[in-house]
Amino acid sequence: MNLLFGLGCLFISSGVVVAAQFQLPTANRAIFQRGAEEQFFVPTTGKEWMTGTFGCVRTDGSQFHEGLDIRCLQRDRRGEPSDPVLASADGSVAYVNRKPSLSNYGNYIILRHQIDGLEAFTTYAHLSEVRPDLKPGVQVKAGESIAVLGRTANTGEGISKERAHLHFEVNLFVSESFPVWYKKTFPKQRNDHGQWNGQNLLGLDPLEIFLEQRRLGAKFNLVQYIQSQPELCRVFVRATNFPWLKRYAALVQSNPTAQREGVIGYELALNFNGVPMRAIPRSASEAKGKAKYQLLSVNETEQRKNPCRKLVTKRGSRWELTTQGQNLLKLLTY
Numbered sequence: 001m002n003l004l005f006g007l008g009c010l011f012i013s014s015g016v017v018v019a020a021q022f023q024l025p026t027a028n029r030a031i032f033q034r035g036a037e038e039q040f041f042v043p044t045t046g047k048e049w050m051t052g053t054f055g056c057v058r059t060d061g062s063q064f065h066e067g068l069d070i071r072c073l074q075r076d077r078r079g080e081p082s083d084p085v086l087a088s089a090d091g092s093v094a095y096v097n098r099k100p101s102l103s104n105y106g107n108y109i110i111l112r113h114q115i116d117g118l119e120a121f122t123t124y125a126h127l128s129e130v131r132p133d134l135k136p137g138v139q140v141k142a143g144e145s146i147a148v149l150g151r152t153a154n155t156g157e158g159i160s161k162e163r164a165h166l167h168f169e170v171n172l173f174v175s176e177s178f179p180v181w182y183k184k185t186f187p188k189q190r191n192d193h194g195q196w197n198g199q200n201l202l203g204l205d206p207l208e209i210f211l212e213q214r215r216l217g218a219k220f221n222l223v224q225y226i227q228s229q230p231e232l233c234r235v236f237v238r239a240t241n242f243p244w245l246k247r248y249a250a251l252v253q254s255n256p257t258a259q260r261e262g263v264i265g266y267e268l269a270l271n272f273n274g275v276p277m278r279a280i281p282r283s284a285s286e287a288k289g290k291a292k293y294q295l296l297s298v299n300e301t302e303q304r305k306n307p308c309r310k311l312v313t314k315r316g317s318r319w320e321l322t323t324q325g326q327n328l329l330k331l332l333t334y
């Protein structure tokens, strides 16, 4: 392979190789100052800054928050937030919602990026204004202003001026078939956002990513980061042709036995949020049982630490996939 063309998303300029990385989506950089968390994260009313971070941080750990709530630095005369919101990486617009009444995210933007061979997405929510020219397909550069920070949401209680923040996510995408699957699975539920429904995007922890990028510099690699996360469980899915395998081929491992004998399904390692961190092809001789979806193992320490996605549950002495866990695998392989 020609070396220059093989470098993928690496950018070369005057001999310096710079890896594509995520940048902070506003001018707030307190995340990198020790002990300055309160200047960066906006907590839920009356709670600690931790409730503005990613993970099982809400309602005493039982509720999931899929992004970071980033504090505004600027206010206008009326006390409304006015910080520019910046594209976190080079990419293109995937989706824009300009009808705040249709989402608890209010006005929001989803950008699509190619990072270390993976299609990754970033989500910017509760915006007061979205740049008028933004629509799907428009290219953006890292650091480019795309919106104004705000506090839009369709929730009853809304977001107070005091709590105005940018809700920021880094996501992987589950399936193009989401709208069809959702309609069939939840016929009475509305879906105003097509495949850009939040249930079709799996969040990664942006705080960990920013800190790892800072620690490792150009050595940071998104595939390595994803695969270094703790594993919640292993599942086997009896399916061989689903979009995740193509979109996230960099997360698929090789298995010469299965490749020789014929692949009949995939063993998936899921993190606590259900992100398939790695997929291992399996042959008939390697697979047990006949079920379409099978739970192979559970990391009980991780489940105790991060139980809020409720993907697995213990019935008596046996671990099982919950309906939520099964739905995720059904959507993934639909």
Ligand SMILES: [Zn+2]
Pocket (backbone or CB within 6 Å): 065, 067, 068, 069, 167, 168
């Ligand atoms: Zn949030």
